[in-house]
Amino acid sequence: MTEKKVTVPNRLGIHARPAALLVKAAAEYASDIHISFGGDRVNAKSIMGVMTLAACKGSELTIEADGPDEGEAVEALAAIVRDGFGEE
């Protein structure tokens, strides 16, 4: 299993569009991917899960993956978050 912590940098946090970006990226990988924040742990391939994380600016997320491509998966998702979802 691979794990990485990353902080949400954009002003609006993970609202619908960022959530969609994460879920789309997660769907590219075979591994099981989860995101944890504030005691919640959700399936990164579930838009509902990611949206209901309600992660605002400054939230520290833990991205973990388990499977054949876990390393790439965690890195790809972490990069999207670090990049502020291409906003601002």
Add this chain to the structure above:
Amino acid sequence: MDSGRNDLSQRFDGTPGSPGIGIGPAFLLSVEELRISRRNLSGPGEVEKEIRRFDAALEDTREELRRLSKNVGDLIEGKQLVEIHMMLLDDPTIRRDVQDRIINDLVNAEYAVSQVLYEVLDRFSRMDDPYMRERAADVRDVGRRVMAQLMGSEREALLNLDHPVVLIGRDLDPSDTAGLDREKVQAFATDKGGRTSHTAILARSIGIPAVVGLREVAEYIQPGQTVIVDGIHGTVIIDPDDDQLRYYSELQERYRDTEENIARNATEPAVTEDGHKVELSANIEFSQEADQVRRYGGCGVGLFRTEFLKLLAPDGDDEETQYAAYRHVLETLSPEPVIIRTFDLGGDKFLSELEVSERNPFLGWRAIRVCQDRPELFEPQLRAILRASVLGNARLMIPMVTHVEQVVWIRKQLSSVADRLESEGHSVDRDMELGIMVETPAAALGIDLLLPYVDFVSLGTNDLTQYTLAVDRGSPYVANLFDPLHPTVLRQIDHVVRACHAAGKWVGICGQMAGDPLGVPLLLGFDLDELSVALTLIPDVKRMIRVMSMDGARDLASRALKLGSARRIRRLVLDFVIDRYPEVLLETVENGEEGE
């Protein structure tokens, strides 16, 4: 279960909306706002079937969203929205949650979806971020689409019925009922509505049995379940047993026999025993009702109410919508006359754009008074009527006239609109007869002042009674004082008829009194040229006319005019009626329909 008895049959009582019996599989409308009923599954076979149904609904919804996505074109926002909806649809946790519920709780797919939706929506509603809280709307929207697929309630399906159905819904929208296949739809049953709701009026007008005001029937019915709708008693039965089915099938047949009997009698002329012919025509509200006028034995339309054309389609293309309606009625009934009454808005019939606050709406801004102030409302109506006037025997009637200037104004409007239409290349009937409704003491007592400007007159006895006696029959405190047989009302009717005949003009009546067993002999005796009543009352009124003599009716009317109170007049007429058609008296008591 060899006796065929089914303990699961459920019975609901509502308001009879339209008479008749309809039996068939349920077709559910407007799933929005519906609470979904829970059905317990019997075993693994059913579980598998429910999961398959759920997957199929997801696939169909995906297809629907793809189509939608094409339609939003290049709108970035729209595309993103559809994309998010699509992802919600593909969400693995939701799919797993629904499947788990079907498998573990042994419930139908609709129920499982609704439960999962509630949980998700609840999670959204507890989020701090208002933006995210709003995403709940997206979830709800997708959920609704899936649910609609599951419940097979797509509008398209409704328009392409291949078997008979009973329509079930919270309420029927005009958009739901537009273009309905009358051959396939056996009955309506709705949670909302009363006798005068759109659903009930429409059902009566096109002759489909209906029960309305059932409150919560829609949430107990599954698509395809057998439903009996008894529009005579206002009862709905879901999953009837064999005995109930047999009973209601017989009732259905009996009712159809009566209907055929009515149709047979319809061809008899409306002539008294001593050979006096009475013009008997119909009050209608929807253009489709014109198709039924001849079947019921009417000879034209004495009152075509047009308010609904406006109330049902407040934003539509006025002129064209109305033209289509007038055209249909005129062409269907040509060469018989069709009296089109211009908008009687205000009073108790409001358009939201016209809503004003008045202490006495019935003494306020209504009917011709509104039309005079709102050319944007009235002109399209005059244009539509004038354009349709060449297609049949059209007559124009103005409600609530009290002042001569109002009639003069209408004449001017008519001729200038006609000029404009002709310059645009339309042909119009410049000789179309113009009449007024006499429904105020001002018009009745001043009929001689108005007659020079009009071709005919029609009495509206409900309003005439209300304004004469100063009684609002909607008020339980004074409703008992409301009586069209009051001497002062009868005197005005007599006065108006004499004045009209002296001036060589014809005079009819389109009020409720014309369909009242006690009203008919009096009106006949007063020499009214035309009686116009609700479609379904035509056969009854015709039967009354055929069993009395004109001499008897005239004698009755003149004796009534000498009596000093409504009560004594009522007793006099009652005796007259009991001698001649006691059975009609009993039957029509429950059948009273709104008139003017």
